[in-house]
Amino acid sequence: MTRGAGPILVLFALIPLVTSLASGGAGASVVMAPAVMHAQIGGSGSSFAANALDQWAADTNRQGLQVVYTSSGSAQGRLDFARRTTDFAVTDTPYQGTDPVTGQEDDSEGRPYRYIPLVAGGVAFPYHLEVGGRLIRNLRLSGATLSGIFTGRIRYWDAPAIRADNNNRLALPHLAVRPVVHIEGSGVTYQFTSYLAHEYPEEWNEFSGAPTATAYFPVSDDQIAEPGSNAVINYVESNEGDGAIGVDEYTYALLANAPVAKIQNAAGYYAAPSAGDVTVALTQTQFNTDETSPDYLVADYSRVYEFTDPRTYPLSGYTYAVIPAGQHDTKTSTAAQLQTVADFMFYGLCQGQAEAAPIGYAPLPLALVQQGLAQLQVLHDADPTVDLGDDDIGHCANPTFAGDPPHDAFDQYPQPAACDAVGHGPCGTPADRTALTVADPHAIGYRHRTRIAVRLLDASASTALGGQVVVVRVRPARATAYHPLSTLRTDRAGRASLTIRAATNTRYQFDYRGDDEHAAHTAVVSVHVKQAVTIRTSARRLRHGHRLTVRGVIKPLHRRGVVWVQRKTRHGWRTLATARYSHRYRFRFTPRWRGRATLRVWSAATAANIGTSSAKVRVTVS
Structure with missing residues (x-):
């Protein structure tokens, strides 16, 4: 790759895709035709992704693949790939050209490659904080507070900023904060410092002496540096770790059952690095589409940090697989090796993602999977005998999307609890019994x-x-905000009531603001109003051939709708005319029947209404 024009950024939107995609069955495995040959392959790199890669290697071994993965760190993985000692690398950090700390070259040394999104997860902040011998497990931190802790501006756990993040409801000790960071070049450090450099550039620049992200955390005197992910979580969990807070991959905290801080997102909620919150966040990933750039396919998380879906964990990211892309690769040179790389990557992108959540990762969303599958074509280009026949989205058993064509299935991920909102909670305190x-x-x-x-x-x-006081707010249909309606006070039985007479679909919000012992809570109900239809005619009796006018009013009007005037026959209702209405409707027509007939005006239900509404009248034509 050579440097060229500036990058073009593409945003993955949280909407169903409408492109035509190949169909196939869910629950697919690695599809390997009997004639396809495989060979043992090896990879190295990210410790962040190690638990996932080890699981997938064990899974695919039972299906005939032999994959050996060494968790040596992202920097070493990139170096091994560049020196052609491995068939693939896994890295949290893309090639940087020159290592900013060591000054050594950090590129592929001429070996062609492509990046594939592979393992998603959150940068987590496990902590050890005891009060009266009890471990606090519901700590919350805003981004500003997080920055203050790791840049040395917040030094004690009972600092005003930490108390405010926790709504002044946690009993926080006057204990020194001890940040625990990685001493080695780490992908999780790179992702965390990317967040700090983007969201808090002045504070990060002052602390680190550079405005950019780094894989090597600039350790200060009051911080503790440990070599590797296991060492970080082990220190935090140790007896001497009281007061510690680490920066580490969520999978290590989850497997150690260590509490992690919830981090405030742009929607005003505190989110954990859970699978759903990471997957939803990563729909906002941008990536470079300039094939001439050394940063081709490199992710940009700036929109992830600022995404306003309440289910967003702001420090979400993914690791890349680096696969060979040359037609004459001197390491991965045989069709059997290339086929094994292709089948292993397809398993990781698809069925392997179903195993992500239980071990602390998050399944990749649809757009990232599509990008990854597209890059497998370079393996077929290197050797046309590499079979990619079933390596398509239709055969991809990834749990984040469904349907034909596939679309993101995010309804499975719940919205946050009310106690996770700024000014409420924290969840898990005695106050949340309300x-x-x-x-x-x-x-x-x-x-x-x-x-x-x-x-x-x-x-x-x-x-x-x-x-107790409960404040009621109201938002009628088509209104953009709630406005105050009433104040209720509960009786001795905790009961209160509100009498309404709605003229349009309306939402009512009930807010209990809480007290020193009980958390604030909010409940919302939506009241749908059935349409009321009136009908009048210009005459109840008229001569044959004379015109008849039918008119009336339909309320409420939620949107412009359709209204029918119909006559009852022995075969059912027969439509005489159809029109759009806007509160009022009016028909003029000449009856073609003789005798008495029942007419009705009928309004069909819309998305805003419940059921259908009609009004009837009898007319005699002589």
Whole structure:
């Protein structure tokens, strides 16, 4: 690769794809035709991805592949690939041209390659904080506080910024904060410092002396440096680790059952590095599409940091597989080796992603999988006997998408709890025993009165919370914001009620603001209003051949809809005319029948309404 024009960035949107894709069955495995030959291959690199690579190697070994992976660190993995001692590398950090710390060359030494998204996960912050012999497990930190901790500006756990992040509800000790970082060149360090350099550039520049990300954390006197992911989590979990907070891959914290801090996202929620929150976040990944650039296919996470879906973990990222792309590769030179690389990568992108969440990773979203599958073509280009026949999206058993054509299936990932919002919680404190329930009337008639019942309880003790204030806000259809409506006070049984008479579909928000012992809670109900239809005619009796006018009003109007005027016959309702309406409707026509007939005006349900509405009248034509 040579340097060329500037990068073009492509955004993966959180929308279903409409491109035509090959179809196939879910639950596919590595598809290997009997005639296809395989050979043992080896790879090295990222410790972040090691648990996933080891699992996939064991899985595919049972299907006839022989893959040996060495967790040597991203920098060593890139070097091994460049020196042609491995068939693939796995790295959290792309080739940088020159290592910013050692000054050594950091490139592929002329070996052609492509990047493939492979293992996704979150940069986690495991911590060890005890109060009265009890381990705190529900710590929350904003990005600004996180930056302050790792740049030395916040030195004690009871600092005002940390207390504020936790809504002043955690009993935090006056104990020194001890950040634990990687001493070696680490991909997780690179991802974390990329976040700091982008979101808090002044603080990071002042601390590190450089405005850019680095794989080598600039360790200060009050920080602890450990060699590798296992060493970081082991120190945090040790007896002398009280007061420590590390930066490490989530998989290591999960397997050690260590608590990790929830980090505030741009939507105003504190999120954990869970599979769903990482997968949703990574839909905002951008990547370089300039094939002449040395950064071709390199990810840019700036939109991930700022994504406003509440399910976003802002420090999400993925590791790359580096695969050979040359037609005359001197290491991975045989068709059997290339085929094994192709089949192993396909397994990792597809079926292997189903195993990501249980071991602390996150399955890749659809757009990243499509990008990865597209790069496998270089293996076929190197040797046309490499079979990619079933290595397509239709045969890809990845749990993040479904359908034909495939689309992202994010409904499986829940929205955060109310106690994860800024100003609420933290979740898991005694205050979160509060239960606010609101009866949902669902659908009512136009301007009909109905009562919405409210109850407030201490759920842990099943006792009523009487004398508490619940603020009610309302948002009618087509409104963009809630506005105050009423204030309720619960009785001794924790009950209150609101009487409404809605004229349009309306949302009601009930807010309990909490007190020193009980957390704030919010409940929302949507009230749908059935349409009311009136009908009038210009005459109830008229002569044959004379014109008849039918008119009336339909309320509420949620959107411009369709209305029919119909006559009842022995075969059912026969449509006489159809028109658009806007509150009022009007038909003029000449009846073709004689005698008495029942007419009705009928409005079909829309997405905003419940059921259908109609009005009837009898007309005699003589």
